[in-house]
Amino acid sequence: MKGICITMTTAILCVTTAGFAQERQITSSPRAHNLDNNDNFSPDGRFLVYDTRETVGPGIENGQSIEKVEIETGKETVLYRPKAIVSGDRPAPGVAAVSWSPVADEVAFIHGPLVEELDWRGPYGKPNRDGASVPGDGSGTLRWLDKRDIATGRDTTPGAHRGGTHRHEYTLDGKRIGFTYDDFLLPQYERTVGYMVPHPKAPAPASHYFALLVPVVPAGTAKPGEIERAWGDSWIGREGKMRAFIGKVRNDDGKTYEQSLFVIDIPDEVDITTADAGSATRYPSPPKGIQIRRLTHTAADGTVRGTVEGDRIAYYAMAQDGTKQIFVIASDGSDQNPDKAPVQLTHLPKGVDGGLRWHPNSNTVFCVSEGAVVATCAKPGDPRFGKPVFLTPRGGENAEFGPPIDIVVSPDGTLLAYTRVVPTKNEAGKIVKNYAGKDFPQIFVLPFADADGDGIADE
Numbered sequence: 001m002k003g004i005c006i007t008m009t010t011a012i013l014c015v016t017t018a019g020f021a022q023e024r025q026i027t028s029s030p031r032a033h034n035l036d037n038n039d040n041f042s043p044d045g046r047f048l049v050y051d052t053r054e055t056v057g058p059g060i061e062n063g064q065s066i067e068k069v070e071i072e073t074g075k076e077t078v079l080y081r082p083k084a085i086v087s088g089d090r091p092a093p094g095v096a097a098v099s100w101s102p103v104a105d106e107v108a109f110i111h112g113p114l115v116e117e118l119d120w121r122g123p124y125g126k127p128n129r130d131g132a133s134v135p136g137d138g139s140g141t142l143r144w145l146d147k148r149d150i151a152t153g154r155d156t157t158p159g160a161h162r163g164g165t166h167r168h169e170y171t172l173d174g175k176r177i178g179f180t181y182d183d184f185l186l187p188q189y190e191r192t193v194g195y196m197v198p199h200p201k202a203p204a205p206a207s208h209y210f211a212l213l214v215p216v217v218p219a220g221t222a223k224p225g226e227i228e229r230a231w232g233d234s235w236i237g238r239e240g241k242m243r244a245f246i247g248k249v250r251n252d253d254g255k256t257y258e259q260s261l262f263v264i265d266i267p268d269e270v271d272i273t274t275a276d277a278g279s280a281t282r283y284p285s286p287p288k289g290i291q292i293r294r295l296t297h298t299a300a301d302g303t304v305r306g307t308v309e310g311d312r313i314a315y316y317a318m319a320q321d322g323t324k325q326i327f328v329i330a331s332d333g334s335d336q337n338p339d340k341a342p343v344q345l346t347h348l349p350k351g352v353d354g355g356l357r358w359h360p361n362s363n364t365v366f367c368v369s370e371g372a373v374v375a376t377c378a379k380p381g382d383p384r385f386g387k388p389v390f391l392t393p394r395g396g397e398n399a400e401f402g403p404p405i406d407i408v409v410s411p412d413g414t415l416l417a418y419t420r421v422v423p424t425k426n427e428a429g430k431i432v433k434n435y436a437g438k439d440f441p442q443i444f445v446l447p448f449a450d451a452d453g454d455g456i457a458d459e
Helices: 115-121
Strands: 001-006 013-019 024-027 047-051 066-070 075-079 095-100 107-109 132-133 163-170 175-185 190-200 208-212 227-236 240-250 257-265 291-294 301-306 312-318 323-331 355-356 364-369 372-377 388-390 407-408 415-422 440-447
Touching: 001 208, 047 095, 066 095, 066 107, 075 132, 095 163, 107 163, 132 163, 175 227, 190 227, 190 240, 227 257, 240 301, 257 312, 312 355, 323 364, 355 407, 355 440, 364 407
Parallel strands: 227 301
Antiparallel strands: 001 013, 013 024, 024 440, 047 066, 066 075, 095 107, 107 132, 163 175, 175 190, 190 208, 227 240, 240 257, 257 291, 301 312, 312 323, 355 364, 364 372, 372 388, 407 415, 415 440
């Protein structure tokens, strides 16, 4: 038996199903709430940060605010809203894709060009954006993380970039920020991966020094083994000494490509200022001391995820039955090494839809399958390894709202959060829609049932 309760004044919907923990909707305002597969919990686990794209127009270019919600009360607070906003054919600035620092009360996010920069810089675009941060207390003081420099008559300013950074991810110790990157000056080079650190030589007004990590080659020009595109990247381990990514690499036949899993080694002693910022004719290159390792020679996909300890990496790949499943490999492993080759973790009948995340103690991997949140035991040597536990009802049982999207896990592992697209009412009790006539995504939280605290779901 299951029960659904709706509080009409706040439009908050609660679902209780026998055998499942109680799921709770914590946002209800008539605008979009996007977690965007980032690190959205505050360090103390009290708040979640989100963006509001897709409320007044399509895409990040029409994201107009960065906000947080208090999990206990549902109180929503605007952390940052640009002073001037333009929508339509030439939108600016566009703010979205926010992550909370795990060690400080600050959040990082994409920030497109200011409205006063439109005449010379142009509207929002993937190669026309920066990283910015604001405090998590709502004071709204903007700080630029990186600097964009697209001058063509000289070399790019050391420590600056020439395009746009995206999906800014802090290391767990807060000392490095990783990102994906798109170049403006040389667009024949596709997306790649980089990182930044606070540095006294950071170009003003930026607080961080920028560098690429993966030296891609122009699209269609790769030799066997060379990478043409890098994405799906995440930190592996607490200190940011490894960053894993999916790379589009030319196969040995010289004709076909494979999407493979790679790891970048970034030792502590690497001097980021040895990176080449490039020029209008020279693509940037990584700092000295960076090493890249290829872990798989078969298809890999998605945003990869690593354990806190840094010993294992989870990613999506195709199983023999043709379904998308989660595989796990040692961070120093390879499919060329039988002792440290990838292992298929999930064997879900209908495959994995998304939502890949580790529990903080690395004993469980979360995902979405059949419209439900699933926890799969990932503890090596445990007899339950690979066994899934469905934490919410499978698709169709809660037809009033959409499936879970963008799972995030609290720092202590006791709470999951995600969004669902649900009917939303305004203060007058009238159903309201977004710019395209669709329902808004709202944020839900779900306690992780783990009575003995071992990081493995209770059955």
